[in-house]
Amino acid sequence: MKDAVKLIKVKEDIQADNDLLARRLRESLRERKTFLINLMSSPGAGKTSLLLQTTTHLRDTFQMAVIEADIDSSVDAERIADSGITAIQLQTDGFCHLDVPMVQQGLRNLDVDSLDLIFIENVGNLVCPAEFDTGAALDVMILSVPEGDDKPLKYPLMFSKCHALIINKTDYLETPLTDFDLELLEKRVRKLNKDIEIFPLSARTGAGIKAWNNWLSRKVSEHNS
Amino acid sequence: MKDAVKLIKVKEDIQADNDLLARRLRESLRERKTFLINLMSSPGAGKTSLLLQTTTHLRDTFQMAVIEADIDSSVDAERIADSGITAIQLQTDGFCHLDVPMVQQGLRNLDVDSLDLIFIENVGNLVCPAEFDTGAALDVMILSVPEGDDKPLKYPLMFSKCHALIINKTDYLETPLTDFDLELLEKRVRKLNKDIEIFPLSARTGAGIKAWNNWLSRKVSEHNS
Numbered sequence: 001m002k003d004a005v006k007l008i009k010v011k012e013d014i015q016a017d018n019d020l021l022a023r024r025l026r027e028s029l030r031e032r033k034t035f036l037i038n039l040m041s042s043p044g045a046g047k048t049s050l051l052l053q054t055t056t057h058l059r060d061t062f063q064m065a066v067i068e069a070d071i072d073s074s075v076d077a078e079r080i081a082d083s084g085i086t087a088i089q090l091q092t093d094g095f096c097h098l099d100v101p102m103v104q105q106g107l108r109n110l111d112v113d114s115l116d117l118i119f120i121e122n123v124g125n126l127v128c129p130a131e132f133d134t135g136a137a138l139d140v141m142i143l144s145v146p147e148g149d150d151k152p153l154k155y156p157l158m159f160s161k162c163h164a165l166i167i168n169k170t171d172y173l174e175t176p177l178t179d180f181d182l183e184l185l186e187k188r189v190r191k192l193n194k195d196i197e198i199f200p201l202s203a204r205t206g207a208g209i210k211a212w213n214n215w216l217s218r219k220v221s222e223h224n225s
Numbered sequence: 226m227k228d229a230v231k232l233i234k235v236k237e238d239i240q241a242d243n244d245l246l247a248r249r250l251r252e253s254l255r256e257r258k259t260f261l262i263n264l265m266s267s268p269g270a271g272k273t274s275l276l277l278q279t280t281t282h283l284r285d286t287f288q289m290a291v292i293e294a295d296i297d298s299s300v301d302a303e304r305i306a307d308s309g310i311t312a313i314q315l316q317t318d319g320f321c322h323l324d325v326p327m328v329q330q331g332l333r334n335l336d337v338d339s340l341d342l343i344f345i346e347n348v349g350n351l352v353c354p355a356e357f358d359t360g361a362a363l364d365v366m367i368l369s370v371p372e373g374d375d376k377p378l379k380y381p382l383m384f385s386k387c388h389a390l391i392i393n394k395t396d397y398l399e400t401p402l403t404d405f406d407l408e409l410l411e412k413r414v415r416k417l418n419k420d421i422e423i424f425p426l427s428a429r430t431g432a433g434i435k436a437w438n439n440w441l442s443r444k445v446s447e448h449n450s
Binding site: 043070071072075094096123124125126127128131144146151153154155156159169171172175203 | 268296297298348349350351352372375377378380392394400402
């Protein structure tokens with residue numbers, strides 16, 4: 001592991017009342033004018049690629065940092081740190097999601113008051129992270145086109161609880177490899193969550209990324225003002 | 226839901242000694258000459274598509290059935306049942322993996338002694354299913370090309386415990402959309418599990434499916450003889 005990345009091994013505090021802790025953390029970060037965003041997806045949907053695109057576009061506007069959660073390894077945090085953004089790697093040691101005590105371990109290793117925007121990259125998993133409030137002001141899910149348009153039918157809680165849905169890898173829509181139906185997907189998602197914001201984009205090519213970045217910037221500015 | 230699909234709501238028996246139950250189930254199925262295979266992957270990696278390809282190719286050789294696990298919905302079981310293969314849908318009601326008591330609920334709804342081969346399609350999740358022995362004779366993982374070649378670094382337990390790895394969606398390798406390196410992936414996997422069998426294939430086009438089907442047939446025949 002590279003020196004630039006700080007590594008913390010976390011253990012879940014099973015006694016804590018996670019929901020209460022989440023509400024407190026959210027309030028405290030609002031007072032401190034720091035926006036925390038919780039990014040969730042399946043393995044390989046493109047969380048880190050999206051983070052690289054977004055932090056590159058917003059680096060002149062906001063002071064940012066990233067808390068990376070992985071069961072093992074620190075490859076994602078290294079990619080972020082290589083781009084010049086502070087990255088903390090949380091190794092969850094087999095745990096399948098983050099809870100507030102784990103997030104707080106990450107925050108304690110950041111200069112929170114100097115930061116406008118902190119991203120959590122949750123464990124790649126559509127099931128368990130949906131069940132645990134992290135204390136973030138915003139929950140965002142990434143679904144990638146190759147995963148298929150039937151995912152809202154199978155993982156309804158994740159789609160129900162998120163404020164925004166990013167549909168990544170839209171460049172795959174132009175190939176004959178997938179029969180992903182964007183319209184059908186949106187219909188299925190709206191049935192679970194009528195107010196969700198939806199951003200189709202390609203973190204690889206950058207197509208569509210501007211609408212997402214602009215929306216996020218507005219949310220951060222509103223929260224921190 | 227269609228009539229062809231039987232629906233069972235399962236609850237986890239948290240008291241059970243899952244490992245002991247798994248060993249007993251494995252022994253019992255060996256005596257009964259029924260081969261149980263546990264199929265695991267991320268959401269959208271292609272478990273159901275692979276099952277459709279494999280059961281189509283092996284339907285003249287073996288009597289087969291499929292136990293589908295999903296948090297919600299029965300779309301996968303319906304696809305299988307439409308192809309003429311018996312399918313049982315287990316709804317895990319939020320649970321992120323299958324354990325032996327859940328599998329046994331599925332088996333009780335099948336005429337096990339008349340079956341040569343039963344597939345479990347586990348919950349789409351690379352974390353929790355890796356931690357629970359289902360009693361299957363064979364654990365198989367599907368990784369799809371769009372997920373990326375770094376997954377063994379992030380989900381080592383899943384790659385370590387499986388007897389075979391199917392690399393699905395190899396048709397994506399021919400596009401400029403992915404930088405997936407098959408050789409690098411294999412190197413990373415072998416570091417965790419040197420004896421694992423690896424089958425690159427496309428469940429969509431059928432390319433590479435024969436090698437997998439032949440290997441599986443041999444395993445089933447050896448087990449049931």
